Amino acid sequence: MSARPDAPYDVERVRKDFPILQRSMRGKPLVYLDTAASAQKPQAVIDAIVDLYSKHYANIHRGLYELSETSTRLFDEAREKVRRLLGAADAREIVFTRNATEAINLVAASFGRTHVGPGDEVLITHLEHHANIVPWQQLCLEKDARLRVAPVSDAGELRLEELERMISPRTKLVALAHVSNALGTINPVREVVALARAHGVPVLVDGAQAVPRFPVDVRALGCDFYVFSGHKLYGPTGIGALWARAEHLEAMPPYQTGGDMISSVSFEKTTWNKIPHKFEAGTPDIAGAVGLGAAIDYVSALGLERIARHEDDLLAHGTRLLGEIPEVRIVGTARRKAGVLSFVVEGVHPHDVGTILDQEGIAIRAGHHCAQPLMDRLGLPATARASLGLYNRSEDLERLAAGLRKVVEMFR
Amino acid sequence: MSELRELYQTMILDHYKRPRNRGRPEAADRRAAGDNPLCGDKVTVFARVKDGVVTDVGFEGSGCAISTASASLMTESVKGRRVEEVAKLFDRFHEVVTGASEPGSDLGKLTVFVGVREFPMRVKCATLAWHTLRAALEGGGAVSTE
Numbered sequence: 327m328s329a330r331p332d333a334p335y336d337v338e339r340v341r342k343d344f345p346i347l348q349r350s351m352r353g354k355p356l357v358y359l360d361t362a363a364s365a366q367k368p369q370a371v372i373d374a375i376v377d378l379y380s381k382h383y384a385n386i387h388r389g390l391y392e393l394s395e396t397s398t399r400l401f402d403e404a405r406e407k408v409r410r411l412l413g414a415a416d417a418r419e420i421v422f423t424r425n426a427t428e429a430i431n432l433v434a435a436s437f438g439r440t441h442v443g444p445g446d447e448v449l450i451t452h453l454e455h456h457a458n459i460v461p462w463q464q465l466c467l468e469k470d471a472r473l474r475v476a477p478v479s480d481a482g483e484l485r486l487e488e489l490e491r492m493i494s495p496r497t498k499l500v501a502l503a504h505v506s507n508a509l510g511t512i513n514p515v516r517e518v519v520a521l522a523r524a525h526g527v528p529v530l531v532d533g534a535q536a537v538p539r540f541p542v543d544v545r546a547l548g549c550d551f552y553v554f555s556g557h558k559l560y561g562p563t564g565i566g567a568l569w570a571r572a573e574h575l576e577a578m579p580p581y582q583t584g585g586d587m588i589s590s591v592s593f594e595k596t597t598w599n600k601i602p603h604k605f606e607a608g609t610p611d612i613a614g615a616v617g618l619g620a621a622i623d624y625v626s627a628l629g630l631e632r633i634a635r636h637e638d639d640l641l642a643h644g645t646r647l648l649g650e651i652p653e654v655r656i657v658g659t660a661r662r663k664a665g666v667l668s669f670v671v672e673g674v675h676p677h678d679v680g681t682i683l684d685q686e687g688i689a690i691r692a693g694h695h696c697a698q699p700l701m702d703r704l705g706l707p708a709t710a711r712a713s714l715g716l717y718n719r720s721e722d723l724e725r726l727a728a729g730l731r732k733v734v735e736m737f738r
Numbered sequence: 739m740s741e742l743r744e745l746y747q748t749m750i751l752d753h754y755k756r757p758r759n760r761g762r763p764e765a766a767d768r769r770a771a772g773d774n775p776l777c778g779d780k781v782t783v784f785a786r787v788k789d790g791v792v793t794d795v796g797f798e799g800s801g802c803a804i805s806t807a808s809a810s811l812m813t814e815s816v817k818g819r820r821v822e823e824v825a826k827l828f829d830r831f832h833e834v835v836t837g838a839s840e841p842g843s844d845l846g847k848l849t850v851f852v853g854v855r856e857f858p859m860r861v862k863c864a865t866l867a868w869h870t871l872r873a874a875l876e877g878g879g880a881v882s883t884e
Binding site for chain 1: 741742745746751755776778779780800801802803804806857859860863
């Protein structure tokens with residue numbers, strides 16, 4: 327189904343798939359540069375959800391009638407699509423969650439509580455999103471364990487040799503982002519996994535910013551857990567997924583309990599359903615999963631290699647354009663980056679940058695990007711962040727640069 | 739651009755770049771800290787109250803143009819006023835920046851913030867220092883001497 331990787335990328339055609347991009351913003355064409363926060367949705371995703379509710383909807387795994395059968399099949403197909411997207415061996419290794427945050431919480435509560443004890447350590451990095459900090463911090467507090475943090479350089483690159491030194495017999499898990507949401511840094515996940523595995527330490531990868539931007543293969547990465555959110559992958563909100571090696575899922579206790587995750591229940595004893603159902607208590611977000619499946623079809627048809635190349639070209643273009651404005655400083659200059667341009671404007675707070683750009687019809691994010699420890703490390707209260715999606719075009723970055731010149735002018 | 743110019747008036751930019759009453763007054767006996775977790779703006783407001791009158795006031799912190807200018811102009815506007823008057827002034831200021839009422843001469847220089855009403859997401863920026871001042875005057879407590 328995928329387009330040939332060398333076929334030209336027709337962004338104008340892609341844009342026609344996104345109804346929201348047809349609207350104007352403050353009298354100007356909308357420039358949406360906040361895809362790292364959440365992606366806009368193609369018509370195919372919207373249609374899949376409407377279709378399900380209009381034609382096929384019923385609860386799954388229950389009814390003996392056709393609607394329930396169809397609903398169940400569509401839900402199961404969505405799981406299979408996630409498996410293929412991540413290059414996983416088996417669809418039983420895919421657990422649907424609300425989002426990446428819930429997937430991390432699931433691992434912290436289930437795997438973490440089982441394996442982390444007093445005096446043990448969980449190792450994360452300094453550039454994590456709060457979602458990959460707070461669950462581990464709370465686990466460590468509960469277990470009297472220690473949260474350790476591998477440092478990053480001023481450029482925003484993980485200091486691998488420091489991370490290696492911090493892995494010890496006490497380390498029970500390494501958790502890191504594949505791509506930093508605040509800076510765009512691509513972490514050397516394969517190298518980290520190799521270092522951790524040499525000590526028998528499992529690795530969780532937060533792929534929220536990676537999955538929408540380039541092909542991911544969990545078996546090639548060699549990690550143990552991989553999580554992402556559907557809404558950043560052009561799918562609906564409320565659905566995400568955890569991939570975990572089957573042997574982990576088999577051994578892990580349930581995260582939540584209730585209907586659907588059981589095999590049999592009496593008042594004395596309950597036995598758990600097979601994986602992945604053991605981790606999916608209650609009626610799941612059926613429409614969310616089906617919508618996510620449609621989103622995966624959509625990006626797969628475009629080809630994630632081509633999306634990656636398109637966004638890389640845009641990132642280079644944007645970096646060049648912002649570099650031409652003396653008052654603008656790009657924050658995060660890692661050699662390997664994806665999709666994110668974080669910056670500050672001299673003498674102007676990022677919030678004011680955001681307000682002025684909004685008046686130009688340009689949507690960016692300003693703030694700490696749910697990465698306060700990273701901001702503290704960089705000595706900044708906040709940054710402005712322009713982030714790319716598969717529908718952005720060179721013109722969007724030219725409008726951004728023009729908008730930033732207005733910001734500078736206004737505060738001169 | 740006209741709405742933007744109204745938001746970022748010359749006086750606001752001036753107070754952003756050169757905030758007045760920055761720092762902790764020597765004799766301050768009230769303080770409170772405020773923050774806007776959404777944007778990371780932080781402010782600490784110090785005040786000295788004598789016989790029910792705010793005799794001195796200052797602030798520290800970092801924030802956007804609106805929150806910094808608001809803190810700066812607030813300190814100029816409340817110095818020498820009775821505590822009850824300050825509370826009334828805040829109410830009026832709040833009404834004006836949220837668009838609930840029109841500005842009048844009673845606001846003095848604070849009328850420059852009238853443009854905030856067109857930017858509902860920035861109301862919190864304009865009122866952060868005021869909320870913090872109110873906390874300082876109401877609960878206050880002694881300024882730490884460390």
